[in-house]
Amino acid sequence: MSTPAISLNDGTSIPWLAFGSGTAFFGKDASKPVTDAIRAGFRHIDAAQMYKNEEYVGAGIAAAGVPRAELYITTKLNKVPEGQTVRDLLVDSLRKLRTDYVDLFLIHMPTLHEDLKATWREMEGVQREGLARSIGVSNFSLRYLREVLEVATITPAVNQIEYHPYVSRAGASLIATHKEHNITTSSFGGLTPLIRATGGPLDAVLTKIAARVAQGSGKAVTEGQVLQLWLRKKGIVCVTTTSKLERLQEYLAVRALPDISDEEVAEIDEVGSTQHHRAFVSFPIALCRVHTDYTVTCRPNG
Numbered sequence: 001m002s003t004p005a006i007s008l009n010d011g012t013s014i015p016w017l018a019f020g021s022g023t024a025f026f027g028k029d030a031s032k033p034v035t036d037a038i039r040a041g042f043r044h045i046d047a048a049q050m051y052k053n054e055e056y057v058g059a060g061i062a063a064a065g066v067p068r069a070e071l072y073i074t075t076k077l078n079k080v081p082e083g084q085t086v087r088d089l090l091v092d093s094l095r096k097l098r099t100d101y102v103d104l105f106l107i108h109m110p111t112l113h114e115d116l117k118a119t120w121r122e123m124e125g126v127q128r129e130g131l132a133r134s135i136g137v138s139n140f141s142l143r144y145l146r147e148v149l150e151v152a153t154i155t156p157a158v159n160q161i162e163y164h165p166y167v168s169r170a171g172a173s174l175i176a177t178h179k180e181h182n183i184t185t186s187s188f189g190g191l192t193p194l195i196r197a198t199g200g201p202l203d204a205v206l207t208k209i210a211a212r213v214a215q216g217s218g219k220a221v222t223e224g225q226v227l228q229l230w231l232r233k234k235g236i237v238c239v240t241t242t243s244k245l246e247r248l249q250e251y252l253a254v255r256a257l258p259d260i261s262d263e264e265v266a267e268i269d270e271v272g273s274t275q276h277h278r279a280f281v282s283f284p285i286a287l288c289r290v291h292t293d294y295t296v297t298c299r300p301n302g
């Protein structure tokens with residue numbers, strides 16, 4: 001069964017469900033989880049230079065034996081060291097990932113770039129050259145998105161951000177701006193209400209909707225799957241991860257579940273908006289010191 005795809009503003013499309021090689025796999029050998037994910041049915045792999053494991057991701061992709069054209073590979077730009085270019089860093093990623101193009105290349109964090117406009121111009125250059133089919137951004141607040149839009153001749157296709165019901169109220173104006181420019185939202189941390197902010201007001205709502213979808217579809221449905229159905233119904237890419245085979249099956253089983261209703265989406269929105277919980281608050285300086293070779297430039301978070 002194939003994963004539904006979302007059309008991007010550049011005419012390409014992106015698989016709705018992605019397997020992430022970050023969080024638990026930071027700096028680690030992610031090859032087996034990546035191979036497992038592809039063999040189980042994932043076709044979109046989310047990587048990043050900052051994760052310091054692109055070689056492993058490349059090895060995992062190769063071992064899965066799925067033709068490159070059937071895969072969608074995202075990676076993300078780290079801070080560009082003095083004397084190097086965006087292109088240099090992408091070419092290095094391509095070598096590690098064992099491919100000659102990525103489907104999507106994102107600026108990982110706006111605060112790592114002193115001249116964001118110049119960085120975006122370089123991003124446009126690598127897309128024009130065919131090294132990245134689509135380009136976009138990640139962790140961009142409105143302020144940084146506007147900065148890029150001021151000079152963009154290619155509008156970012158995607159903004160990958162922390163997105164789940166407990167940040168949806170805080171993120172409403174950003175999402176509205178995405179819609180205005182036809183920028184696709186991609187979510188990480190989507191399971192936060194269940195795993196990082198348990199005991200909140202959504203718990204009962206998710207359980208109720210899971211039971212309703214289970215009854216309607218004749219399939220077992222978990223609260224996590226309801227959160228993923230909420231993203232899918234909103235046309236938001238879901239980037240998730242796991243090292244467990246049974247969890248991979250749980251994520252992929254969402255493909256066979258029917259959409260939740262507009263009323264259920266509204267109920268999740270409404271109840272979610274009564275609580276705020278951002279799990280990925282600030283740049284992980286400690287992780288950065290361990291896994292990167294440079295000092296972080298401190299630009300204020302917007």
Ligand SMILES: NC(=O)C1=CN([C@@H]2O[C@H](COP(=O)(O)OP(=O)(O)OC[C@H]3O[C@@H](n4cnc5c(N)ncnc54)[C@H](O)[C@@H]3O)[C@@H](O)[C@H]2O)C=CC1
Nearest residue numbers: 020021022023046138188189190191192195239240241242
């Ligand atoms: N652009 C960025 O700055 C960021 C991107 N990411 C990307 O997103 C990917 C996914 O990140 P997450 O936020 O971790 O995804 P997520 O919020 O979907 O959580 C996945 C985690 O939840 C666990 N899990 C799932 N169901 C569970 C349950 N019922 N009970 C307990 N645990 C459960 C999984 O084992 C896994 O560790 C990363 O690997 C990375 O590729 C993540 C963070 C930041």
Ligand SMILES: O=CCc1c[nH]c2ccccc12
Nearest residue numbers: 022048139280281282283284
């Ligand atoms: O790709 C994810 C990197 C990451 C880890 N922790 C945080 C906090 C805030 C933004 C991004 C991240």
